[in-house]
Amino acid sequence: MPNFELGKYAVYIVPAYAITALVIGVMIADTLLRAGRWKREVEKREAARPGKKSKKA
Amino acid sequence: MITVLANPQRFLAFSRVAAPILGALAAILAAAALWTGWSAPDDYQQGATVRLMFIHVPAAITGMLIYGCLAGSAFFGLVFRHLLADAAARAAAPLGAAVTLLGLITGSFWGRPMWGAWWVWDARLTSYLILFLFFVGYMALQASIDDETKADRASGILAMVGVIMLPIVHYSVLWWNSLHQGETIFAPGGPKASAVYLTPLFLMWAAYSLGFGALWMVRIRGEIWRRRAQALAVQGAR
Numbered sequence: 001m002p003n004f005e006l007g008k009y010a011v012y013i014v015p016a017y018a019i020t021a022l023v024i025g026v027m028i029a030d031t032l033l034r035a036g037r038w039k040r041e042v043e044k045r046e047a048a049r050p051g052k053k054s055k056k057a
Numbered sequence: 058m059i060t061v062l063a064n065p066q067r068f069l070a071f072s073r074v075a076a077p078i079l080g081a082l083a084a085i086l087a088a089a090a091l092w093t094g095w096s097a098p099d100d101y102q103q104g105a106t107v108r109l110m111f112i113h114v115p116a117a118i119t120g121m122l123i124y125g126c127l128a129g130s131a132f133f134g135l136v137f138r139h140l141l142a143d144a145a146a147r148a149a150a151p152l153g154a155a156v157t158l159l160g161l162i163t164g165s166f167w168g169r170p171m172w173g174a175w176w177v178w179d180a181r182l183t184s185y186l187i188l189f190l191f192f193v194g195y196m197a198l199q200a201s202i203d204d205e206t207k208a209d210r211a212s213g214i215l216a217m218v219g220v221i222m223l224p225i226v227h228y229s230v231l232w233w234n235s236l237h238q239g240e241t242i243f244a245p246g247g248p249k250a251s252a253v254y255l256t257p258l259f260l261m262w263a264a265y266s267l268g269f270g271a272l273w274m275v276r277i278r279g280e281i282w283r284r285r286a287q288a289l290a291v292q293g294a295r
Contacts, residue, residue, distance in 0.1 A: 002095035006105045009170055013108055016166035020112045020159055024268075027155050031272045035279030042282045045289035 063141050065281050072274040083268035086260050094257030107254060109167040114242065115262040117160035117185065119269055121223055123153035124188060126273070127195070128220045131213035141277070143209040144284065146216060147199060148276035152269055154192035161189060172236055180233035184226045191219035 006013050090111060100107035127149040133142035164182065165175045176182065195212045202208035225232075230239045241249045248255055 002092060003098075004095070006108075009105045012166045012170050013105060016109055016163045017112060019162055020116070023155055023159050027152060027272060030151075031275050031279070035275050035282065038279050038282035038286055041286040042289065045286055045293065048293070049289070 063139055065141055072278055076271045076274040079267045080271035083264045086264035090257045090260035090264055097253045106170055109163060111257045111261050113163040113167055114258055115265040116156055116163060119265040120157035120160050123149055123156055123269060127153055128216045131216035134209055135213045144280035145277050148273055148280050150192055150195045152272055157189040157192055177236055179236045180229040181235050181237035184229045188222045188226055
């Protein structure tokens with residue numbers, strides 16, 4: 001079973017894990033939002049082209 | 058495999074399936090690593106700080122792996138002038154900078170209780186900081202040149218130069234007197250740590266690597282769409 005007794009070292013371990021979780025969370029969010037934004041932009045521009053349908057990747 | 062995936066349409070089709078699978082595997086492995094790592098006993102010398110090893114070492118190694126991917130992509134972009142290779146290099150840089158920064162920050166949180174200092178100008182730490190600066194320099198160079206082809210060329214050359222940092226970081230603890238501990242994982246004769254620590258360490262390392270793979274694919278997809286949107290915008294303006 002996990003042991004969360006960190007004693008005097010909690011002040012180093014907890015922030016390190018928290019920062020890691022934050023940075024990974026930001027990386028995931030930024031990656032998904034950025035890709036989604038450009039995908040929507042392509043779909044919008046392809047739909048605006050006369051006689052063209054947007055392709056789904 | 059690389060030749061097949063060099064076609065953007067094939068890459069989009071492949072990554073649409075592969076990225077979520079890699080992401081899910083990374084999440085499962087990370088959960089297993091956290092469970093086994095936090096269940097491991099305190100180290101007899103380092104106490105509970107040994108738990109920092111499970112986030113610091115995988116971040117440090119993955120940062121180097123990402124730089125290898127960045128430089129490899131830049132090499133293919135420079136030699137074969139393939140747009141997907143340039144997109145892959147561009148997509149790897151922010152992920153590499155973030156993971157390398159995590160390696161530096163978590164190392165600092167480990168160094169303070171063990172060495173009594175948040176930072177020392179030690180060979181391993183300094184060379185790893187320079188590796189981080191290569192990621193930042195790559196992105197800064199990309200952002201500073203308007204012409205994307207020229208930006209890819211210039212930053213690709215910078216990425217190739219930075220490859221020299223990979224052996225320097227790896228062997229820094231052998232070439233110089235270092236406060237940082239010596240080779241533990243890749244030590245001659247096998248890893249020097251106990252299996253109770255190595256298991257979560259390798260699980261988390263696999264999670265970081267697969268997670269990077271998933272995010273890299275999604276960012277390359279974003280780069281392909283960005284370039285396509287810009288091409289469509291140019292066509293629309295004519």
